[in-house]
Amino acid sequence: MASDREYDVVLFGATGFTGGLTAEYLAEHAPPDTRWALAGRNQAKLEAVRDRVAAINPACKELPLLHADTSDTASIEAVARAARVVITTVGPYVRYGEPLVAACARTGTDYLDLTGEPTFIDRMYVKYHAEAVRSGARIVHAAGFDSIPHDLGAYFTVKHLPEGVPLHVEGFVRASADASGGTWHSAIGIFADVRGMIAAERERRRLEGPGPEGRRIRISRRPAPRTRTRWPLPLPTIDPQIVTRSAAANDRYGPDFSYGHYVAVKRLPLAVGMAAGAGAAIALAQLPPTRALLLRMRTPGEGPSAERRAGHWFSVKFVGEGGGERVVTEVSGGDPGYGETAKMIAESALCLAFDDLPATSGQVTTATAMGDALIGRLDRAGITFRVLSEERV
Secondary structure, eight states: OOTTOSEEEEEEOTTSHHHHHHHHHHHHHSOTTOOEEEEESOHHHHHHHHHHHHHHOGGGGGOOEEEOOTTOHHHHHHHHHHEEEEEEOOSOHHHHTHHHHHHHHHHTOEEEEOOOOHHHHHHHHHHHHHHHHHHTOEEEOOOBTTBHHHHHHHHHHHTTSOSSSOEEEEEEEEEEOOOOHHHHHHHHHHHHTHHHHHHHHHHHHHHHOSOSTTOEEEEOOSOOOOOSSOEEEEOOSSHHHHHHHHHHTOGGGOSEEEEEEEEEESSHHHHHHHHHHHHHHHHHTTSHHHHHHHHTTSOTTOOOOHHHHHTOEEEEEEEEEETTEEEEEEEEESOTTTHHHHHHHHHHHHHHHHSOOOOOOEEOOHHHHTHHHHHHHHHHTTOEEEEEOGGGO
C-alpha cells in the first residue's frame, strides 16, 4: 500500500448509529499515532461526532472531517485517494455502496463494509474484482457480525483438525440482540430482490469458473441433528458463502470441505415461529405496499440504548470433523449488532493498516486477508476464540 497516503483510516458513515460506535471505538483503541479521519456529507453532524469522540480522547479535537457523498463521484474518489483503508457503514449497500467500492478498486485503497447483502457482494465482484487485483486493493465485505465470527470461527476450527483430509464443519448461532434499522432495511431489500440475487450469483460463478482444481468446496444442505438442548434451523445468511470462499482460497481447509450454518433454538415452538416469521417477511417484501410497511417498522440510524446493548451477547459454536478427529470450538462476545460489530470492523481496519499480512488483493474474505492476525486482535479486544470439550455442544 502506498506510504504517502494522508490517512491510515477514513471512516465513512460516522454520523449513523453503528458508524458513531465505530468512531468511538477508534478514538479509544487506535494507536496514538494513527492518522484517521471522519467522512460524510453533513458537516454539522460530523462535527457533533467529533465532539463526542473528543470527550473520549481529547486528541480527537482536531480530527479531520472530509466531505463525501455517494452521489458526488469526485468527493468519493478524493476520500479513497487520501486513505490507506476506508471503512463504510453506509447502507443498504446495494443502494449506496458501489461508488466507494469502485473508487477503492481504482486507487488501490483497502475497503471494509458491514454488508450482509449477497446481491451487492456478487455484483461488486463482477464489476471490480479484476480492477482491485490490478491496483492491489483488498475489497473486504461483511466485516461485522456478518460474517467475522463465522468466517474466522470456521478457520479457527479447521486449524484444530488434521491437514490434507476431507473436513466438515457446522456452525450453531445463538444470540440475544436487536437488529439495527440499517440491517432491517438491508434484509427487506434482500427478500424483495430474490431474482436479482440469483442473477448476480450466476454471473459471478460464470466469471469465477470451476472451483479450485482437485478440491471440492460446498455449503452443506443436510439437516443438522438436534443437540441435547437445541433445535438447529438452517440460517439463510451470507455467512456460509463467505466461509466457503475462504475455504476455496486456502488449501488448509482440505481437499473436500463442507460447511453447514444453523441457528440453535432452545424450544421447538420458537423454532417454528422463527421459520414462519421469516417466510411471512419474504412474502410481504414482494409487494411494494407491504414492503413499504415493513420498511417503516425501523429507521436506519436508530439503535438501542447503551444499557440495553450491555445485556446483549452472542455465541457461535462449531463442530468440526475430519481424519477421524472431532473438535468443538466457540466464538463469543457481547452485543453483536452494534458494539461488537463496531469493534470488529474497527479492528479489521487497524489490522489492514498496520499488521504484517499475507499478500492478497481483489475481493477477499476476512479469513483470507487477515486470518490469524485478526483473530489475535479480536481475542485481545474481548471476542473470545476457544476450544471446548464435546460435552458442551
